[in-house]
Each structure stands twice: as C-alpha cells, then as structure tokens.
Amino acid sequence: MSEIEKIMDNLLQEMKRGTLVLTVLLNTDESRYGYSLVQSLQDKGVEIEQNTLYPLLRRLEKQNLLESSWDTSESRPRKYYRISREGRAIRDSLLKEWQRTNSLIETMLSPEDKI
Amino acid sequence: MSEIEKIMDNLLQEMKRGTLVLTVLLNTDESRYGYSLVQSLQDKGVEIEQNTLYPLLRRLEKQNLLESSWDTSESRPRKYYRISREGRAIRDSLLKEWQRTNSLIETMLSPEDKI
DNA sequence: TGACATTACTGTGCATCACACATTATATTA
DNA sequence: TAATATAATGTGTGATGCACAGTAATGTCA
Numbered sequence: 001m002s003e004i005e006k007i008m009d010n011l012l013q014e015m016k017r018g019t020l021v022l023t024v025l026l027n028t029d030e031s032r033y034g035y036s037l038v039q040s041l042q043d044k045g046v047e048i049e050q051n052t053l054y055p056l057l058r059r060l061e062k063q064n065l066l067e068s069s070w071d072t073s074e075s076r077p078r079k080y081y082r083i084s085r086e087g088r089a090i091r092d093s094l095l096k097e098w099q100r101t102n103s104l105i106e107t108m109l110s111p112e113d114k115i
Numbered sequence: 116m117s118e119i120e121k122i123m124d125n126l127l128q129e130m131k132r133g134t135l136v137l138t139v140l141l142n143t144d145e146s147r148y149g150y151s152l153v154q155s156l157q158d159k160g161v162e163i164e165q166n167t168l169y170p171l172l173r174r175l176e177k178q179n180l181l182e183s184s185w186d187t188s189e190s191r192p193r194k195y196y197r198i199s200r201e202g203r204a205i206r207d208s209l210l211k212e213w214q215r216t217n218s219l220i221e222t223m224l225s226p227e228d229k230i
Numbered sequence: 231t232g233a234c235a236t237t238a239c240t241g242t243g244c245a246t247c248a249c250a251c252a253t254t255a256t257a258t259t260a
Numbered sequence: 261t262a263a264t265a266t267a268a269t270g271t272g273t274g275a276t277g278c279a280c281a282g283t284a285a286t287g288t289c290a
Contacts (some may be wrong), residue, residue, distance in 0.1 A: 005186055007178050008205055010245075011136055012212055017278060018130035019216055026223040033235050045219055052278060054239065059277085063122050076237055076286060095220075097127055101134055102217055104160055105210075108141040125276075132247060150268050167247060169270065174246090191255060191268055236287070243280085251271080258265070 020048065020056060022098060025091035028066060031080040057081050065090055135163065135171060137213060140206035143181060146195040172196050180205055 001009075023046055027037060034054050041048050060066040065087035071078045083091065138161055142152060150189075151171050156163050175181040180202035186193045198206065 004179075004201055004205075007180070009209060011205065013278075014116060014246075015133035015209065015212060015216075018133040019124055019220070020278085021129070022220065023223070026220065033237080034239095044222070045215070048236080049279075051240085051280070051282085054237095054277085058239090061156075064119075065122070078237070085121060090126065093123060094126055094130065095224075097130060098220065099147075100160070101130070102213075105134070105137065105141065105213065107159070107218070108138070109210075128247075129277075135247085148268080164248075165269080166249070166251090166271090169268095170247085173270090193268070231290100233290085234288080236285100238284085241281090244278095246276090247274105248265075248276105249272105250273090251273105253270075254268085256265100256267075258263100260261100260263075 001013075016047075019098070020052070021060065022091065022094045024053075024056065025065065025083055025087055025094070028081055028083040028087070030072065031069075031082040033071075033078040033080050037077075060087070101111075131162075134213075135167075136175065137148050137206065137209045138163075139168075139171065139175065140180065140198055140202055140209070143196055143198040143202070146184070146197040148186075148193040150193075152196075175202070 023041065024037070027041065032040075034050070034057055037057075038048060038050055038053055045101075057066065057068075061068050061081065064084055066081045067084045068079055068081045071080055138156065139152070142156065147155075148166065149172055152172075153163060153165055153168055156168075172181065172183075176183050176196065179199055181196045182199045183194055183196045185193055
C-alpha cells in the first residue's frame with residue numbers, strides 16, 4: 001500500500017469513527033444482538049467488524065445508552081441490546097449535530113464560497 | 116458536568132474529529148494562514164482552536180496534502196498553506212465518503228426502516 | 231469428518247485531538 | 261509608561277477509541 005493510500009485509509013477511518021455510535025443508536029430501536037447487527041449494517045453498506053462492534057456495544061451499555069438482556073432459549077445464547085431512554089436523547093443530539101455539520105459542508109461547497 | 120454530559124461531549128468531539136481534515140481541505144483552495152483559518156472557520160460555525168489547527172496544518176503539510184510558504188513582507192511573518200494536488204484528490208474522496216455516509220444515515224431515518 | 235457459519239469476548243498498538251503552556255510582536259488603552 | 265488585548269506561531273502530554281489480531285465454542289452442511 002502506497003503512502004498516500006495509507007493516509008487516505010487513516011482519514012476515512014477517522015471519519016467513520018465519529019459516525020459509528022450514531023449508526024448503532026439508529027439501529028437499536030428494536031433489540032439486536034451483536035452478530036446480527038454486524039450483518040445488517042454490512043448489508044446497508046456500513047463496514048464494521050465484530051472486534052469493533054462488540055467492544056462498542058459493551059461500552060455503550062456501560063454508559064447506559066444501551067440496555068442488554070440474554071436470550072438463552074435458543075441453542076446459542078444471544079445477548080440482545082436495545083437503545084435506552086438516555087440513548088435516544090444522545091442519538092437525537094448526535095443526529096442534529098450531524099445534520100448541522102452536513103449543512104456546513106454543503107455551504108463550503110457552494111460557488112460563492114469557492115470564490 | 117454530569118456523567119451524561121461528559122459522554123455527550125466525547126461523542127460530539129469524536130464526530131467532529133473526522134470532519135476536521137475535510138473542513139480544512141475545503142477551505143484552502145486559496146492560500147490561508149493558520150490564524151485566519153481559525154477565524155473564518157469559527158465564523159462559519161466550526162469550532163476549532165489554534166492548538167488544534169496548527170498541529171493539524173503541519174501534519175497535513177507533512178503528508179503533502181497542503182503546501183506552505185512564508186510571507187515575511189508584512190510586519191508579522193505568516194505561514195500560508197494551500198491545498199496540493201494530492202490534497203485535492205484526498206478531499207474529493209473524503210467528500211464522496213461523507214456524502215455516502217450521509218445518505219446511509221438518511222436511509223436509516225426513513226420510516227420503512229423504523230419498522 | 232471436516233469446513234464453514236454463528237455467536238461472543240479480549241489485549242495491544244497507533245493515531246488523533248483537546249488542553250495547557252510557551253513565544254514574539256504590535257496595537258490599544260489606562 | 262505600563263498593562264492588556266490581539267495577531268501569529270509553536271510544543272508536549274494525556275485520554276480516548278478504533279483496528280488488528282487473536283481466542284473460544286457450538287451448530288450446520290457437504
């Protein structure tokens with residue numbers, strides 16, 4: 001991988017980081033378990049790996065943005081996560097901020113701003 | 116500051132991080148020096164501090180995404196930065212990725228996705 | 231039986247920003 | 261004249277958080 005590709009990768013990664021939490025919070029209105037979240041996010045075009053998502057889920061639970069419960073009725077036990085009240089508040093704020101930033105970027109693209 | 120506010124701050128910060136580089140690259144089509152960039156970005160609603168921007172500018176220069184030149188003709192010397200050819204390529208890719216992510220988020224908000 | 235899918239968890243390293251601090255010069259005001 | 265504000269650039273440290281590279285175990289299908 002060339003130097004410039006490495007730099008590009010880093011920057012893309014950095015950009016993705018900020019959106020991961022929002023993405024998760026936008027997809028846990030219904031209870032979800034880690035593995036299924038990985039699958040469905042990937043289906044939607046969000047590249048996320050297990051070893052990124054699992055620690056993230058646990059962190060969000062610790063911060064009380066997600067609630068969890070085990071389902072042991074099936075053969076393989078699954079840990080289900082669902083967004084909490086606080087999580088919804090955070091999600092909405094993050095969303096607002098995202099949209100604000102998006103407007104800013106659009107503005108920066110507009111012709112009068114480009115000279 | 117309450118626990119939840121701290122969490123919120125962290126997340127907002129995290130989200131901002133990924134966009135800083137793009138923001139800078141979108142505002143250096145004309146030569147700019149650090150101080151003026153801070154001012155104009157703040158005017159546009161992008162909160163950025165000197166001690167964040169200056170290291171960032173130097174990093175981007177090191178990565179050849181920005182080019183710099185000193186203007187010593189005025190009383191106070193100023194270091195001007197301008198986006199490079201590689202910088203433009205990176206900027207365009209980042210922008211595409213941003214817009215792609217924005218679409219994803221919009222999709223996640225759509226009713227059929229919310230059950 | 232062997233390969234692959236499903237499901238969860240962990241430890242280390244690297245990159246980056248925020249915060250605090252430092253430095254110099256000029257302009258303004260007390 | 262002294263103090264303060266503004267212009268302008270720089271550095272060092274700490275916290276955070278993801279990616280990468282694993283481990284582990286069960287279920288399914290060829």
